[in-house]
Amino acid sequence: MARRISPQNPESRNTTDGRRVEQQAENHRRTRKAHLSEIAEDYVEVIAELIDSNGEARAVDIARRLGVTHVTVVKTIARLVREDLVSTKPYRSIFLTDAGRQLAEKARHRHQIVVRFLKSLGVSDAAANADAEGIEHHVSAETLQAFEQYCRRMNHE
Amino acid sequence: MARRISPQNPESRNTTDGRRVEQQAENHRRTRKAHLSEIAEDYVEVIAELIDSNGEARAVDIARRLGVTHVTVVKTIARLVREDLVSTKPYRSIFLTDAGRQLAEKARHRHQIVVRFLKSLGVSDAAANADAEGIEHHVSAETLQAFEQYCRRMNHE
DNA sequence: TATTATATGTAGCCTTCGCTACACATGTTG
DNA sequence: CAACATGTGTAGCGAAGGCTACATATAATA
Ligand SMILES: [Mn+2]
Ligand SMILES: [Mn+2]
Ligand SMILES: [Mn+2]
Ligand SMILES: [Mn+2]
Numbered sequence: 001m002a003r004r005i006s007p008q009n010p011e012s013r014n015t016t017d018g019r020r021v022e023q024q025a026e027n028h029r030r031t032r033k034a035h036l037s038e039i040a041e042d043y044v045e046v047i048a049e050l051i052d053s054n055g056e057a058r059a060v061d062i063a064r065r066l067g068v069t070h071v072t073v074v075k076t077i078a079r080l081v082r083e084d085l086v087s088t089k090p091y092r093s094i095f096l097t098d099a100g101r102q103l104a105e106k107a108r109h110r111h112q113i114v115v116r117f118l119k120s121l122g123v124s125d126a127a128a129n130a131d132a133e134g135i136e137h138h139v140s141a142e143t144l145q146a147f148e149q150y151c152r153r154m155n156h157e
Numbered sequence: 158m159a160r161r162i163s164p165q166n167p168e169s170r171n172t173t174d175g176r177r178v179e180q181q182a183e184n185h186r187r188t189r190k191a192h193l194s195e196i197a198e199d200y201v202e203v204i205a206e207l208i209d210s211n212g213e214a215r216a217v218d219i220a221r222r223l224g225v226t227h228v229t230v231v232k233t234i235a236r237l238v239r240e241d242l243v244s245t246k247p248y249r250s251i252f253l254t255d256a257g258r259q260l261a262e263k264a265r266h267r268h269q270i271v272v273r274f275l276k277s278l279g280v281s282d283a284a285a286n287a288d289a290e291g292i293e294h295h296v297s298a299e300t301l302q303a304f305e306q307y308c309r310r311m312n313h314e
Numbered sequence: 315t316a317t318t319a320t321a322t323g324t325a326g327c328c329t330t331c332g333c334t335a336c337a338c339a340t341g342t343t344g
Numbered sequence: 345c346a347a348c349a350t351g352t353g354t355a356g357c358g359a360a361g362g363c364t365a366c367a368t369a370t371a372a373t374a
Contacts, residue, residue, distance in 0.1 A: 023286070025224030028199065031291040032224075032331090035192065039361080042185065060321060067182030067189075072362055074323065079360080091322060091369060118300060121307060127299040129180070134188040134295025142284040143275060150278060189361090196331080217351060229332055231353065236330080248339060248352060 031138065038137040041107040042066065043076060044085055047096055048104035056093040110144060111136045117147040120154045188295065195294040198264040199223065200233060201242055204253055205261035213250040267301060268293045274304035277311045 046065045050057035059077070063070040077094060080086045085100035096104060114136045118128035139147070203222045207214035216234070220227040234251060237243045242257035253261060271293045275285035296304070 021222055024222050027287045027290040028222070029224040030287055031195075034291055035195075036360085038192075058321075059323095065178055065181050065185070067186040068361085069363065070322070071324090071364085076361070118303075121300075121303045123300050123303050127297050130184045130187055131295055131297050131300050133184040134191055135292050138288055138291025138295070140284050140288050143278075143280050143288045146275070146278045146280050193330085215351075216353095225331085226333065227352075228334085228354090233331070 034137050039076065040080060040083065040085060041103060041137060042133075043080060044096060044100045044104040045107040045111065047086065047094055048101070048108060051096070057095075058093045062094070107136070110139060113144060113147055113151070114139060116151050120151050191294050196233060197237060197240065197242060198260060198294060199290075200237060201253060201257045201261040202264040202268065204243065204251055205258070205265060208253070214252075215250045219251070264293070267296060270301060270304055270308070271296060273308050277308050 043062065043066070046062055047057040050061050050065075054061070059070045059073045062077075063073045066073070077086060077088060080100070081088060084097055085103060087095050087097055111132060114132040115128050118132060118135075119125065123131070200219065200223070203219055204214040207218050207222075211218070216227045216230045219234075220230045223230070234243060234245060237257070238245060241254055242260060244252045244254055268289060271289040272285050275289060275292075276282065280288070
C-alpha cells in the first residue's frame with residue numbers, strides 16, 4: 001500500500017505540476033514574510049493612534065492596546081528602532097520616524113478599508129473589527145482595491 | 158508640547174475608553190493566537206493534498222510546497238506530533254491523525270471559500286490565491302458565512 | 315519634601331520557526 | 345551487489361516574540 005508516485009519517481013514531476021508547486025511555495029513564502037511586517041504595522045498603527053489621541057505614545061499604553069506586557073513592547077520597539085520606524089530616548093515616549101509615519105498611515109488606511117468592507121458585507125461590528133486585525137496584513141493592493149470598489153458600489157445605490 | 162493626557166492622568170481612562178482599549182487588546186491577542194495555528198493548518202492542508210494526489214506525504218514534498226527546507230519541516234512535524242495532528246515512523250512518510258484530518262478538512266474548506274470569494278469580487282486568480290493563503294487564517298465563522306453568502310448571491314443571478 | 319504610585323529598563327528564561335552542515339537510511343540503477 | 349541519488353535525521357546556530365522578576369526612574373500626592 002501507499003505506492004510511491006512522487007519524489008524519486010518522476011511521474012508527478014512534470015513541468016506543469018512543478019510550476020504549480022513553485023507557485024504554492026511562493027504564496028506561502030509571501031505569507032510568512034507578511035507576518036514579519038504584521039507586528040511592525042500593528043505597532044506603528046497603535047503608536048500613531050496614541051500620538052493623535054494623547055499627544056504621545058508610551059510603552060504602557062502600547063502594551064495595553066496590544067495585549068502584551070511592557071517588556072515585550074520595549075524589546076519590539078528596539079527592533080523597530082533598528083529598522084528606523086520609530087525613535088526613542090531613555091525614559092521618554094516613543095516617536096515615529098518619517099518612514100514609521102508613512103507605514104502607520106498606510107496601515108491605518110488599509111485597516112479602515114478592511115473594516116468598512118467587512119461591515120458592508122453584513123458582518124457584525126465585533127467580528128469585522130476582530131477579523132480585520134489579521135486580514136489587513138494579507139491584502140494585496142489589488143484585493144484592497146476590490147474591497148474599496150465594493151464599498152463604493154454598496155453606497156451608491 | 159506633547160502634553161500628557163494618558164497614563165497617570167485619568168482623563169483618558171474613563172470606563173468607555175477602557176473597554177474600547179480592552180477590546181482592541183483582545184483582538185490583537187486573538188490575531189496572535191491565530192498565527193500559532195496558521196502553520197499547523199498550512200501543514201495539515203498540504204499533507205492532506207499530498208496524500209490525495211500521491212498516496213503519501215513525504216517531508217521533501219511538504220518542504221517544496223511550503224517553500225522551506227526539509228529540516229524546518231521535520232522540526233515542525235515534531236511539534237504537530239506532540240499536538241496529535243500527525244504521526245510518523247522513522248524513515249517513513251507522514252500521516253494525519255483523526256484530529257489532523259479534521260483540521261485539514263476545515264482548512265481546505267475555508268481556503269476554497271476564501272479563494273472563490275476573492276475571485277467573485279473580481280480579484281485575479283494569482284492575487285486571490287496569494288492573498289487567500291494569509292487571509293484564510295483570520296476569517297471567523299461569521300465572516301466565512303458572509304463570504305459564502307456573497308458567492309451564492311453572485312452565482313444566482 | 316518625602317512617600318507612594320506608576321513607568322521604564324534589564325537580566326534571563328522559554329518557544330517557535332528559520333537556516334547550514336553533516337551523518338545516516340533508503341531507493342534506483344548500472 | 346555496488347555505486348549513486350535521493351530522502352531523512354540530528355547538531356547547533358540565529359532571530360523574534362513572548363514571559364517573570366527585579367532594579368531604577370519619573371510623576372503624583374500627602
Ligand atoms: Mn493587525
Ligand atoms: Mn490594525
Ligand atoms: Mn495559509
Ligand atoms: Mn491554505
